[in-house]
Amino acid sequence: MANEVDFRTRLQDWLPKLVLAPSFAVTLLFVYGFILFTIVLSFTGSKMLPKFTWVGFENYHKLFALPAWHTAIVNIAIFATLYIVICTLIGLMLAIFLDQKIRGEGVLRPIYLYPMALSFIVTGTAWKWFLDPGIGLERIMHQWGWESFSFTWIKDGEMALYTIVIAAVWQTSGFVMAMFLAGLRGIDNEILKAAQIDGASNWQLYRRIVIPLLRPAFLSAFVILSHLAIKSYDLVIALTGGGPGRATEMPATFMYSYTFTRNQMGIGASSAVIMLMTIAAIMVPYLYAELKEKK
Amino acid sequence: MAAVTQDTAVSTGRFTRALIYLTLLLFALFYLLPLYVMGVNSLKPLSEITGGNMMALPSQWTLDPWRSAWSTAQIGVEPTGLKPYFLNSILMVVPAVAISTIVGALNGYVLTKWRFRGDTWVFGLMLFSCFIPFQIVLIPMAVVLGKLGLAGTVTGLILVHVVYGIGFTTLYFRNYYASFPTELVRAAMIDGAGFFRIFWRILLPVSGPIAVVSVIWQFTNIWNDFLFGVSFGGTSQPMTVALNNLVQSSTGVKEYNVHFAGAILAALPTLFVYIGRYFVRGLMAGSVKG
Numbered sequence: 117m118a119n120e121v122d123f124r125t126r127l128q129d130w131l132p133k134l135v136l137a138p139s140f141a142v143t144l145l146f147v148y149g150f151i152l153f154t155i156v157l158s159f160t161g162s163k164m165l166p167k168f169t170w171v172g173f174e175n176y177h178k179l180f181a182l183p184a185w186h187t188a189i190v191n192i193a194i195f196a197t198l199y200i201v202i203c204t205l206i207g208l209m210l211a212i213f214l215d216q217k218i219r220g221e222g223v224l225r226p227i228y229l230y231p232m233a234l235s236f237i238v239t240g241t242a243w244k245w246f247l248d249p250g251i252g253l254e255r256i257m258h259q260w261g262w263e264s265f266s267f268t269w270i271k272d273g274e275m276a277l278y279t280i281v282i283a284a285v286w287q288t289s290g291f292v293m294a295m296f297l298a299g300l301r302g303i304d305n306e307i308l309k310a311a312q313i314d315g316a317s318n319w320q321l322y323r324r325i326v327i328p329l330l331r332p333a334f335l336s337a338f339v340i341l342s343h344l345a346i347k348s349y350d351l352v353i354a355l356t357g358g359g360p361g362r363a364t365e366m367p368a369t370f371m372y373s374y375t376f377t378r379n380q381m382g383i384g385a386s387s388a389v390i391m392l393m394t395i396a397a398i399m400v401p402y403l404y405a406e407l408k409e410k411k
Numbered sequence: 412m413a414a415v416t417q418d419t420a421v422s423t424g425r426f427t428r429a430l431i432y433l434t435l436l437l438f439a440l441f442y443l444l445p446l447y448v449m450g451v452n453s454l455k456p457l458s459e460i461t462g463g464n465m466m467a468l469p470s471q472w473t474l475d476p477w478r479s480a481w482s483t484a485q486i487g488v489e490p491t492g493l494k495p496y497f498l499n500s501i502l503m504v505v506p507a508v509a510i511s512t513i514v515g516a517l518n519g520y521v522l523t524k525w526r527f528r529g530d531t532w533v534f535g536l537m538l539f540s541c542f543i544p545f546q547i548v549l550i551p552m553a554v555v556l557g558k559l560g561l562a563g564t565v566t567g568l569i570l571v572h573v574v575y576g577i578g579f580t581t582l583y584f585r586n587y588y589a590s591f592p593t594e595l596v597r598a599a600m601i602d603g604a605g606f607f608r609i610f611w612r613i614l615l616p617v618s619g620p621i622a623v624v625s626v627i628w629q630f631t632n633i634w635n636d637f638l639f640g641v642s643f644g645g646t647s648q649p650m651t652v653a654l655n656n657l658v659q660s661s662t663g664v665k666e667y668n669v670h671f672a673g674a675i676l677a678a679l680p681t682l683f684v685y686i687g688r689y690f691v692r693g694l695m696a697g698s699v700k701g
Binding site for chain 1: 542577
């Protein structure tokens, strides 16, 4: 009898950990174990299949000597910067405007937000054909009588990257708006009223008080957007397929093609490691700060 | 919503207000534009797109592109339409969402109400897994799925989505349960209620709102996923991969109207869930008041 009770309380003690254990084990194996596996692969001469012949940093040397990787890095830098800055600006502007007791806010908000529910493949398909000079925007303008209108970015190696920025901004800026709007609604109005009594203009009010108070929203927006930018694979595939030529190659498309279609698994793995390190450099401090605060 | 309870202190002149409304409307048009283009052109014969204006309404309305996209369009090498892939996606999404949400709820419960030494570390490690670029796990995942005999199956995709989804669902439930009074749980413990009974009777009944958030998040993420689908889908590819194959196919005439119909088909479930969110929220607000 005493033993049985003992067993039951013991079980109760262990039960929570037992419930959590499978998730934790899966995370250790499928996330951290896999990361380790890919890191190891990046130091091997794997081609089509993983094999464990140690080659040291050779893959990394090769990677950074490849023009395609150079293009990918330059592209992601341009894309991420424009994408983050434009999304933040549009999101902030729309949030501030929507916060002015706007009639029809309930209709506008879902219109701004719905693109976020779509897959990048759907977004890519819509914009791919809309921006296609043969049937889309350029032709529309010509038919409406603006004969000299030209918009061939998607076919143009120099400009195609910016069409990805357009489509990506279309998809996520409404979501950023929602984040800022939540931040704005959390600001105590008394502060604003006090500042107004002190004679602050609207512009000063926002610049000096509201925007600094939105710091947490800026930070979350930055973290989420940079994370989405580096992962951007689907949109590039759907919109330009990395082309024309290699013009819109990104690290994500580079990794996929080198690993699975060009049979350069070692180089593919090393590019994935670089991607992980970039994201970790942004995410780890952020998550650390978040967890420490909440503890 | 919040406008009722709160006054913005900022007052604006008439001209500024007009400008604000104008900007808001222009952006609404910008966000609606692709939806309009897809909708209108999916109801036209192809000749009206290649020979007409994309912004114009159909002069001859037709549902043929929809029929073709659903059941006869060439996807890869088979003229199956998107239907089988739509079913693949459903078969993949429903179990993956259900499992990851249930597991997330239990994890969140343990991490907030049965805390132990090092639990923040456990959670931190799970949380970081939400933000890794999935490229880092593609190669080992392909190897493991192959070894398990799950490569190219819906079961394999379910596994992948559950594994990389529980970080998020755990995060949601943990943050939600953290604000639930621990005293209630203690009191139930003193009354002799066990681990599962407390979860079932006390936590679960109040979990409605966060369960909705978790389900919507997981549903949209998994339905919209392309990378895992294209890497591990094999013969059980999800909708996104099929749509991409349809649109990118280089053989034959490009049937833009069919592509648009297919794109809307791929978007419908998530749009539905998304619109449903407000619906559900409304229901909740109603039940709280009642």
